[in-house]
Structures are given as structure tokens and as C-alpha cells.
Amino acid sequence: MDLLPVAPIETLRQRRSAKWRFHPHDVLPLPVAEMDFDLAPPIQEALRAAVERSDTGYPAPVPTLADALVGFAGERWGWEIDPAAVTAVADVGVGVVELLRVLVRPADPVVICPPVYPPFFGWIPEAGGRVHEVPLRDGRLDLAGLERAFATHPAAFLLCNPHNPVGRVHSRDELTEIVRLATAYGVPVISDEIHAPLVPPGATFTPILTIPGAAAIAVSLVSTSKAWNLAGLKCATLVTASPAMAAVTDRLPPDTPWRVGHFGVLASVAAYTEGVGWLDRLLATLDDRRALLGRLLAERLPEVSWTPPEATFLAWLDCSAIGAGAAPRDLFFEKGRVALEPGPRFGAAGDGHVRLNFGTSAEILEAAVDRMAAARGSL
Ligand SMILES: Cc1ncc(COP(=O)(O)O)c(C=O)c1O
Numbered sequence: 001m002d003l004l005p006v007a008p009i010e011t012l013r014q015r016r017s018a019k020w021r022f023h024p025h026d027v028l029p030l031p032v033a034e035m036d037f038d039l040a041p042p043i044q045e046a047l048r049a050a051v052e053r054s055d056t057g058y059p060a061p062v063p064t065l066a067d068a069l070v071g072f073a074g075e076r077w078g079w080e081i082d083p084a085a086v087t088a089v090a091d092v093g094v095g096v097v098e099l100l101r102v103l104v105r106p107a108d109p110v111v112i113c114p115p116v117y118p119p120f121f122g123w124i125p126e127a128g129g130r131v132h133e134v135p136l137r138d139g140r141l142d143l144a145g146l147e148r149a150f151a152t153h154p155a156a157f158l159l160c161n162p163h164n165p166v167g168r169v170h171s172r173d174e175l176t177e178i179v180r181l182a183t184a185y186g187v188p189v190i191s192d193e194i195h196a197p198l199v200p201p202g203a204t205f206t207p208i209l210t211i212p213g214a215a216a217i218a219v220s221l222v223s224t225s226k227a228w229n230l231a232g233l234k235c236a237t238l239v240t241a242s243p244a245m246a247a248v249t250d251r252l253p254p255d256t257p258w259r260v261g262h263f264g265v266l267a268s269v270a271a272y273t274e275g276v277g278w279l280d281r282l283l284a285t286l287d288d289r290r291a292l293l294g295r296l297l298a299e300r301l302p303e304v305s306w307t308p309p310e311a312t313f314l315a316w317l318d319c320s321a322i323g324a325g326a327a328p329r330d331l332f333f334e335k336g337r338v339a340l341e342p343g344p345r346f347g348a349a350g351d352g353h354v355r356l357n358f359g360t361s362a363e364i365l366e367a368a369v370d371r372m373a374a375a376r377g378s379l
Helices: 041-052 064-077 092-103 119-126 143-150 172-185 243-249 262-274 276-300 328-336 362-377
Strands: 086-089 109-112 130-133 156-160 189-192 218-223 236-239 314-318 353-357
Touching (some): 041 262, 064 086, 064 262, 064 276, 086 092, 092 119, 092 156, 092 189, 092 236, 092 243, 109 119, 109 143, 119 130, 119 156, 143 156, 143 172, 156 172, 172 189, 218 243, 262 276, 276 362, 328 353, 328 362
Parallel strands (some): 109 130, 109 156, 156 189, 189 218
Antiparallel strands (some): 086 236, 218 236, 314 353
16 A cells, blocks of 8 residues: 655645644644645645635534544444544543543543543543552553542543553444443443544554443544544544433533634545545555664664554654653653653653654654664763
8 A cells, every 4th residue: 555645845834733733843842733644635625615615604513523533433433423422522531521520520520541641630620530540550451459449439531542652442342341330330431533544454442332331331432533634624523323422422512513624624524435445545644654663673772662643643662771750751852853742741650751752754763763862871
């Protein structure tokens, strides 16, 4: 399969998005989860056509967005979604916070499994709750720890599947056990499945709502924003599969779907209906970059250890053997001029780690590892 090209770095530097604007020009940016590939052609076409029509009004996500997601999820994952059970939300963060506002009473605990996507630590207090951590064990869900936490009757469990930053795709057996425990202890599960389309052959993504019994207790959030690089267009979807969980989403602010980006809806429909071939090329390209990163680290930074992720374009690198303290990110930034996400942002288990975004060209990846190796050599 043809791999996806990446524009030269001078062209990438013209982008106005966070990844390319947050750092001085001499820094190679590999932190925030945006990718450097060109947009999928059907998405470019959909957006260009909208501009040509001066079609920049309010979003109309019903029925097109729901129908497009239903088609994609059925084909890709064998997940049957009722289009009437799909709610458009501006982004996954908005979806999670609004759900938590419904589920959480002041200072209720909400369970998360660090190291995990840093905004989880902020979304919970934003909705009035309190973070209850059940850290991953050896990169996997700690089912016994989760049972102990669920026994205290938290307001919700915020699951990340596939898991950012470790890239683990939770297995059907693990999810079955999560559903059993959540049902037994009456804990609603919010499953953040934003990275789901980014699972290449070799791992199998299981939507939580395909687990028997999950419908009564779980809500899923899916989006095109990571896999097709559409984060700036503000469109995601919340999916339920039972009257009980629909009753939760019915309590969201009635204007929630009006707050979605119109271009996000148009681009997401194009992604789900015409962007699947491009997605498969992306997965092949990311597989190539993941293997390249492994070779580069083994050659040039052998002290760094990692488990290649089963999904996503994010690599969770354990740099503790380098001896740069809790935040090796500072060494790589200051001495190597390469920007990575600092591990401690993902929770205490992130000390000594960085998260590297390999959704880029082979040249940029190689230059980044070279710069990291030079920074390490300066110690
Ligand atoms: C696990 C996870 N959830 C949510 C988000 C943010 O999604 P959104 O921009 O739709 O809020 C990200 C972004 O990288 C993520 O990795």
C-alpha cells in the first residue's frame, strides 16, 4: 500500500494550528496529538465545496452525521448503532464534561486509570467531581483495583479505549469484566473511544457497547478528530444503546448539538463515508513510522524503553534510565530543541516519561530522535 506523503517542514510551519504555533521555529514539535499528513482528499473536497457554496451557517448533524457513523461503525467494527441514539457534541471533551455534569454530585469521585490523557484530570473537577486514580498495572487495566474503586460507588468510570498514552487496545475479556463490575456496583461507564479508528491490523478494537450488558451502563464517545486530523473543526458524537443511558444524554443542555462545528459535521460525514481507503493508508503509514521509531531508538537512544503502541500515533517513552529526572521533556526541549509531552502531565506514573507523536514524516521522526540523542549526550 502507498504510504501517505508529508509536506516539507517549511510548508508544515505555515500551519496555524497549536502544534505548529506553540514553539519557536527552531523547535521540532512532536507533542500535541495532531498529525502532519495532508487531509484526506474527500475531506478536502467536502470543505472546498462548502466554501464555494458559502455554506458556513449552523450545523445540521441530523440525519447525515449519525447515518455516516452508523455505516462506518457497522462495517469497521460490526457495531450496530441506532441512529436515533447518536448525539452530536462539539468535541469529546465537551461530551465527557456534559455527561459528568449530569452524573456527578459535588465532590463525587470519578475513576480514571493513569497514566492517561491529561485533560481527564481537569474535566472531572470542571464538572464538580473528584479524581479517583486506579493506575494501570504493567500498561493494562488493573481489574482488581477497579473493583475496589467501584465498591466505593463512584459517580462514573472514565475509560480510555484505546488508551492514550500507552496505546493499549483493551481486550474484549477486559471490557467484559469492566461491564460486569460496573453493572454489579452500579457505576456508569463513559468510554472515550476517540482513538478507535486508529487501530491497525494486529489489534482488535472492541466498542464498549458491543459487550453484552454494556448498553444499560455505558456511553461511548467517538469522533473523526484524531484519525482524520479534524480536531479544529469541532465535531464528535455520543452514542447510547439503552433507555437508561439515553435518559442521561436527554439531560444534556438542549443546545448541545447547536454548538457543533458545521465544517466538522461535513468533514466527519466525508471521513466516515469516503475516507476509509485513506484511513487504511494512514494505518499502514503509522505502522511504518512505529517500526522506524523502534529502530531509531534502539540505535541512537538505547536507554529509552517503550512498548510499541497497539493503536494511535503516540509513543510512551520511558526515559528514566537517562537520568534526566521526572521531566526528561525539559532536557529534550532545552538541549535538543524538540518538543514532546511531559510524562508527569499524565499522572504520577508518568515521571521519567515523554509522549512522542509519530504522526509525521520519516525525516522529521529521524531528526527528532537525533536531537533527543544529542540532548542525552550533553548530560
Ligand atoms: C483520549 C482523548 N480524548 C479526547 C481527546 C480530545 O478530543 P476533543 O478534541 O474531541 O475534545 C484526545 C485528544 O488527543 C484524546 O487523546
